[in-house]
Amino acid sequence: MIDYPGAVSAVLFLSGCNFRCPYCHNPSLARGACEEALSEQDFLNFLEKRRGFLDAVVVSGGEPTLAEDLPDLCRCIREMGFDVKLDTNGSRPQMLRRLLQGGLLNYVAMDLKTLPRRYDALCAETDIQVKVEESIALLRSSGIDHEFRTTCVRPFVDEETVTQMARFISGAQRYFLQRFSAAGETLDPDFCADGACRFSEEEMGAMRETADRHVGHCGLR
Numbered sequence: 001m002i003d004y005p006g007a008v009s010a011v012l013f014l015s016g017c018n019f020r021c022p023y024c025h026n027p028s029l030a031r032g033a034c035e036e037a038l039s040e041q042d043f044l045n046f047l048e049k050r051r052g053f054l055d056a057v058v059v060s061g062g063e064p065t066l067a068e069d070l071p072d073l074c075r076c077i078r079e080m081g082f083d084v085k086l087d088t089n090g091s092r093p094q095m096l097r098r099l100l101q102g103g104l105l106n107y108v109a110m111d112l113k114t115l116p117r118r119y120d121a122l123c124a125e126t127d128i129q130v131k132v133e134e135s136i137a138l139l140r141s142s143g144i145d146h147e148f149r150t151t152c153v154r155p156f157v158d159e160e161t162v163t164q165m166a167r168f169i170s171g172a173q174r175y176f177l178q179r180f181s182a183a184g185e186t187l188d189p190d191f192c193a194d195g196a197c198r199f200s201e202e203e204m205g206a207m208r209e210t211a212d213r214h215v216g217h218c219g220l221r
Helices: 040-048 070-079 093-101 116-121 128-140 159-168 201-212
Strands: 009-014 056-061 083-088 107-111 145-152 175-179 218-220
Touching: 009 040, 040 070, 056 070, 070 083, 070 093, 083 093, 093 128, 107 128, 116 128, 128 145, 145 159, 159 201, 175 201, 201 218
Parallel strands: 009 056, 056 083, 083 107, 107 145, 145 175, 175 218
Antiparallel strands: none
8 A cells, every 4th residue: 555656556576686785674585585486477367366456566676677577577567457666776777768668667766775976885786876877867757757765874874965865866756765664684684783873753854854945745754
């Protein structure tokens, strides 16, 4: 009820990620593991039984754009009558472009981890800043519903970082700031053991007010 705005959706998690965010709450997926894997046909059968009940499918991860057959999967889902939302870190603009040009997406949520020039701390790939900036530009010119979102975690994010990111996506439809929760398993269990990486409700509110001046809507999650 909450993953796709205004729609009842199923969430499909694809394993594997090229980022190593220490605060990631899907560590097994990030490492490429999947204990309860479904085949593509199993998933399509799952959807077939839920026609008329589900409105959409959210394709998440891990990082789903690493899957070369993602366009075929999205096409199958769309042909069954479901809308498709993609959750992405923006590191594969060439795949994002294929999906957008193919008319295979109805909604995209892109994570902004920090300022693009600081992405080297999270991903060892070359040209990661350029790739992230290209994905941002693709979304902003796409004409489809989309949102940007940032999980607010020190030292990757502070109030000035949020301000600069909001300016960078100035005029975007939606920007959400997500408060980090220390509950549950993370990729690096020691990363936020003392809680110092978290922001208070007052700090989150102040960052939201600042970001809201530059985008259509800034919300808290």
